[in-house]
């Protein structure tokens with residue numbers, strides 16, 4: 073293996089409220105990261121916060137706080153949110169940290185020295201709310217701007233521009249030659265359509281510090297700060313650079329950094345982002361990297377958006393799903409399971425309370441929970457909790473699901489992997505019904521058959537714990553502990569039939585997903 077598997081998420085705006093959309097993206101990234109660890113690949117998972125910009129500065133001032141103090145308070149909330157989701161991120165980047173700022177400035181200096189920027193006066197319209205420049209093209213048919221832009225003011229200001237145009241044809245060719253660079257395919261087509269039908273405008277990468285000073289000063293013109301998106305996108309490479317990552321061009325690595333013997337991180341394997349920020353990741357970011365002389369990430373993986381009850385989630389109408397409230401009531405694994413099982417990576421999803429409760433009850437409580445609880449309770453009751461001699465009646469079906477799950481995890485097909493795993497849950501529950509161990513237990517002549525059935529069920533439970541670990545880490549560990557096994561079931565290589573050893577004593581069965589009154 074020549075590098076570590078490196079996955080990132082979008083970095084959330086520090087001043088937003090953590091909601092279902094943020095939670096979904098981070099859980100999906102965590103499942104992918106855990107899956108790669110379970111496949112025994114060295115893995116690095118980065119998430120974090122986007123903390124600069126006008127909105128943050130204004131909100132801080134409105135609360136009578138310094139922007140940094142304001143960000144520090146909110147960052148604590150977001151970090152607690154990551155812990156609540158049981159994310160296994162290896163680092164947490166904040167764009168106000170010195171280690172990030174230092175590398176952003178190195179990037180800016182390099183690009184400036186190599187002639188990628190020019191200075192020009194801009195005359196036109198500006199939306200402070202969206203922190204974006206607008207042109208006549210952005211006007212609606214009646215001549216007004218969309219209210220989403222908030223107050224739009226006319227500006228006449230000097231700024232630095234990044235020559236994006238020069239790279240347009242190169243990017244089209246790159247995306248055409250690398251069919252999996254943007255996934256799913258319909259998002260790739262969207263980017264290609266955009267690039268082929270529009271002339272790229274050069275990107276304004278500065279804001280005058282006189283108007284906005286909550287940002288990273290341009291090293292070659294300190295009366296300007298860096299445009300937030302240039303700052304934010306850079307996080308994906310600033311953290312590896314700050315660690316001295318050998319995959320990052322040496323001109324961008326701080327002198328003091330030392331990577332030791334770690335395998336390279338850069339280029340990232342997956343940038344997981346929502347569909348609304350596709351252009352930033354599939355157009356601006358690749359061009360920035362090309363200009364830096366850094367290799368491109370292997371994939372921009374684009375997920376859809378969640379709605380609630382068929383409507384856009386919005387704090388103002390109260391139409392939001394609060395992941396923390398769901399987790400407090402139902403447990404983090406129920407939340408993680410639902411979002412990954414319900415929505416494949418790509419299309420939009422719709423959260424309904426009825427849908428959540430239905431999956432909880434059918435798939436978790438009555439499916440997985442019931443299987444594990446009755447299998448282990450019977451083993452306890454009929455055999456004193458001692459694992460009988462090995463039998464392989466369910467081995468072919470289990471091995472098929474293991475192979476399928478492995479292949480699906482390697483392709484980040486998380487929803488498909490859960491469907492495959494649940495085919496084994498369903499099969500094993502049917503096996504209990506067909507073999508009826510409670511009847512076998514009443515007939516001493518059937519003792520050997522009962523041994524076989526109990527072994528098959530316990531071994532399926534053990535294998536399920538291994539397969540489920542990336543998705544439901546707490547539940548997987550509980551199943552392992554109830555089987556009396558040490559450690560956590562965090563290596564897919566452990567999912568091989570027959571590893572459960574006869575004669576060992578299991579722990580105490582306890583319900584994994586308590587049934588709830590609905």
Ligand code: MSP
Nearest residue numbers: 082083084085093094122304305345346376377378
């Ligand atoms: N700060 C920028 C990203 C910079 S990345 C270099 C940003 N932040 S955000 O907080 O608005 O969004 C963070 C992520 O959450 C984005 O990938 C976005 O698509 C995702 N989601 C926000 N709302 C969402 C839903 N309703 N559903 C699913 N994901 C959504 O954009």
